Each structure stands twice: as C-alpha cells, then as structure tokens.
Amino acid sequence: MTDFVQGFYWETLPLRGARCRLDGILAELRRRFTPPDALLKLMGEAVVGLVLLSSTQKQYERLTLQAQSSGDLRLLVADMFQGGGLRAYAHWLGGDGRVDLVDLPDALLAVTVDPGLDRDRYQGLIRLRRSLTASLEAYFGESVQSPAYFRIVVDVEAGMAGGYFLQRLPGILSAEEWRVATGFLAVGSDRSLLLAQPEQFLPEIFPGVGLRLQRQQDLHFQCSCSLERVENMLLALGEAEVMATLEQEGAILVTCEYCQQIYRLGEAEVAALFGQEKARH
Numbered sequence: 314m315t316d317f318v319q320g321f322y323w324e325t326l327p328l329r330g331a332r333c334r335l336d337g338i339l340a341e342l343r344r345r346f347t348p349p350d351a352l353l354k355l356m357g358e359a360v361v362g363l364v365l366l367s368s369t370q371k372q373y374e375r376l377t378l379q380a381q382s383s384g385d386l387r388l389l390v391a392d393m394f395q396g397g398g399l400r401a402y403a404h405w406l407g408g409d410g411r412v413d414l415v416d417l418p419d420a421l422l423a424v425t426v427d428p429g430l431d432r433d434r435y436q437g438l439i440r441l442r443r444s445l446t447a448s449l450e451a452y453f454g455e456s457v458q459s460p461a462y463f464r465i466v467v468d469v470e471a472g473m474a475g476g477y478f479l480q481r482l483p484g485i486l487s488a489e490e491w492r493v494a495t496g497f498l499a500v501g502s503d504r505s506l507l508l509a510q511p512e513q514f515l516p517e518i519f520p521g522v523g524l525r526l527q528r529q530q531d532l533h534f535q536c537s538c539s540l541e542r543v544e545n546m547l548l549a550l551g552e553a554e555v556m557a558t559l560e561q562e563g564a565i566l567v568t569c570e571y572c573q574q575i576y577r578l579g580e581a582e583v584a585a586l587f588g589q590e591k592a593r594h
C-alpha cells in the first residue's frame with residue numbers, strides 16, 4: 314500500500330475532512346534516524362498532523378509544522394512539499410524514555426505556508442499543548458478560527474501511521490452535528506479506524522446527506538537536499554577552509570540532518586568544484 318491523503322466533504326453541510334495513511338514514511342523515518350520509539354512516534358504524529366492539515370490548503374510550495382522549546386524538545390520539524398514529498402527531523406535532548414510535551418519551557422508550535430511564486434509566506438503561531446493533537450486543534454481554533462478535530466494514530470510497534478481530520482467551515486452546523494461527527498471518529502481502536510473503509514463508514518455519520526470522497530494523493534518521503542546544494546555550501550565556505558578540512562579528514566563529509574543522507578567529496582571532486590568555480594570567473 315502506498316502512502317496517501319484523501320479529502321472528503323458533505324454536500325450540504327459546512328463540514329469537510331481528510332484521512333491519511335503514512336506507514337511507508339514512518340518506516341523511512343525509522344530507517345534513516347533510528348530514533349527511540351517515543352521520538353519516532355512524535356515524528357510520525359508531526360507528519361500525520363501536517364498531511365491532514367495540508368488538505369485545507371489549495372496551493373502551496375511547502376508547508377511546515379514546527380515545534381520548539383528551550384527544554385528537551387529543541388526542535389521538531391515536518392515539511393510537506395508540493396507534489397506529496399514529506400520529511401521530518403527532531404532534535405531531542407532527553408533520553409530514550411518518555412517524550413513528554415507537558416511543561417516544556419517556551420514551547421511553541423508554528424505552521425508556515427509557503428505559497429511559492431514569490432508570494433509572501435504566512436505563519437500561525439501558538440503555544441504548544443500537552444500533545445500534537447491538542448496543539449493542532451488549538452491552532453485551528455486560535456489561528457484559523459475554524460474548529461477542527463484530529464485523530465492521529467502512530468503505532469510504532471505495528472508500523473502503522475495515519476489518521477482522520479474534520480474541519481467545521483463557516484455556515485450552519487449545529488453543535489449537536491459537530492458532536493456527532495467528531496464522536497463518530499473518536500470511537501473504536503486505532504487499528505480499526507485506520508483499517509475501516511471510509512466509503513462504508515463515513516456515510517453512516519449523516520445518513521441521507523451526500524458524502525464526496527476526493528481522489529487520493531500519493532505521498533512519499535522526500536528531502537530537498539542535493540549534491541548541488543552541498544557544493545554551493547562548500548563554495549560559500551571558501552576554498553581555504555574546505556581544503557584545510559580535506560587535508561585533515563581526507564574527504565569532505567556532509568550529512569543532511571533532515572534525511573541523514575551523507576554526501577562525500579574526495580580530493581578530485583573538491584578540486585573539480587573549485588576548478589569550475591575559477592573557470593567561471
């Protein structure tokens with residue numbers, strides 16, 4: 314099964330939602346970072362939350378979900394690129410045990426939308442709550458001013474990640490209808506929710522109201538790093554510094570912290586790089 318996100322909406326209710334499965338991306342995060350289970354769960358929650366949130370964005374070049382604090386969770390970032398590429402990175406100072414978001418000092422959650430085409434980025438910023446789920450719901454309440462419900466599932470042991478999302482749009486939706494819809498997604502085990510067929514169970518929420526399931530968008534792990542970017546960084550550092558490192562280490566090794574890809578440049582590559590640079594001037 315490939316990873317995907319799928320939006321849905323009710324024809325005559327101001328209510329929309331999305332669901333996703335990201336087992337493949339969870340496996341990639343595990344393979345690349347080999348983080349402790351608790352941290353992998355948090356990274357998985359960040360990508361699931363971001364993907365569900367992406368269903369509310371018409372156009373973007375990059376969406377970023379970022380949590381940070383001055384405590385053990387220094388940084389948790391998930392990026393989603395136009396075209397369905399995703400990556401995540403976490404900098405956690407704690408041990409292998411619990412990853413607890415409660416009581417992190419100066420903890421913030423930011424959602425940044427980069428619309429591309431030289432248009433300005435915009436960002437919503439809120440205080441981080443006890444969980445990413447609670448934080449994302451608070452983000453929609455405070456920053457988007459449109460209530461949302463998230464159910465984020467990351468089962469590290471089973472290798473399953475995914476979830477459901479509902480957003481209340483402007484219009485007349487009674488408090489009772491909102492309660493029914495969110496209550497429907499809140500019941501049942503995590504596993505049964507992820508395995509349920511949406512075309513079967515979602516129409517049961519409001520029998521008689523048409524439900525539209527949109528086309529699935531395929532998702533995959535992707536990083537924006539490249540050899541070209543690494544080379545540009547080395548050119549910016551300057552020949553003297555790069556040559557000094559080369560002499561000391563025997564090669565230039567650059568690891569992308571977002572995907573753990575290692576770029577290795579030996580003597581010949583470095584010479585060619587600065588040779589080309591000279592030839593251009």
Ligand SMILES: [Zn+2]
Binds near residue numbers: 571
């Ligand atoms: Zn990378």
